[in-house]
Amino acid sequence: MRHALATEDLSIKPRLSWWRGALLFALVVVKLTLILAMRSRNVTEFIYAGF
């Protein structure tokens, strides 16, 4: 078997340092902005037009 346990538990991971936390938070904000942008018709039509 490739993985001894099929499910992983994040609770055993160590606490994030402040700068890693800040970086992760910034990435979450960027991803959420792009996800919300995809709901706009202008953006989808821009993609369809070939960027």
Added chain:
Amino acid sequence: MEILISPTFWALVVVVYLLLQLRPPIRTTLWFGLVNSGVLFLLLGAPVGLALYGIAASLWLGIRVAVRIRTRSGKWATAVTAIGATVLIGLFVVNKLSIQDTAFAEAVRQWAPGSGVWVLSSLLALSFSYVALRIADMTRMVLAEGAPLLNPIAMVGYLAPFHMVISGPICPYKEHLTLDSRPANWPTFSRLLRVTSIITTGLFYKLVIAESMRIYATGLHGAFVVESLLDAGYFLIYLYFDFAGYSKVAWGIGQMCGIPTPKNFYTPLCAATVTDFWTRWHASLGTFVRSNLFTPMQLALLRRTRGQRQGAIGLCSLIVSFVFVALWHHVGLSILLWGLVMGLVMAVEKTIRDALLRRPWARHKAVQWGCRLVGPAYVFIVISSGMLIIAKEML
């Protein structure tokens, strides 16, 4: 996809998270089963929710009877297990055909006009064919390994967890049972940030990357057409971001609520062999097939032949397992051919690997690095060619 952008769904995720923090003095599997039932009734409607309860109650009764008979007579146990397995396989095939052929649904309505709605809703509940696989894993674990049987309410929490209802993954039954012994899932800032990052990455894969690829290739409401190897390669990348994105979201919700949920994707496009690819792509299905079909079949055949013809038995088990995976996805000739081809490719890879392991030069670092560099390209071409075989029937 609609469910992932629905505010109702995300509001329900938060409600489930908060309710699971309450930890009343009952087993966590039962508490999750109760909470999950509420969510399923709200998301899927009463007929599907009730049908799931009907399936869980029948299963619970059937398995209890099978356990009782087994303790009295070994022969009866074999007969009951065989009948149970045949009924399950029959239900699964009927169900698969019912999804593919709407004429079947019409026939059911004419055959049983009064109870047609209930028959159809039962089939609809089972048509989440992940439910069928979870049923198989649970039945085997209880009957063959002696695992405890969940009551019908808790069982619905295992068979159809709300966050794994769309496209899996399949959590092994024994890991779902660990829910009862897990410590409290207290929120910390690090944990919440990690979980949010996983969920947003999944949504980003699915709603930004996969959706952009789809819109770019097919227009706003078009469908994919796969006619060349290039199309198949493009579709494979799209499929990865779509399916891995969804699986990440399910994994993140599972982590957030403390419900055992498999990860399902381990960078499959970096795999150096097709065998390795299938342990990284949809890993939970691979784990299911390995523990419920490949290994038991291999062991049974080895016992029958008293350890002889190991190579042939290994190859045979591999091909049968892949044919099962193919038919599970879709009942059709081209997918059957795809399953056979994939099984054969993996069998050939195993033969070559076994032969190379005896050669000292094959362990040289330069050779291994070369394989790691060339391998992903080879895997990409083989898997894309496989897509080409099944595209006309599946898309």
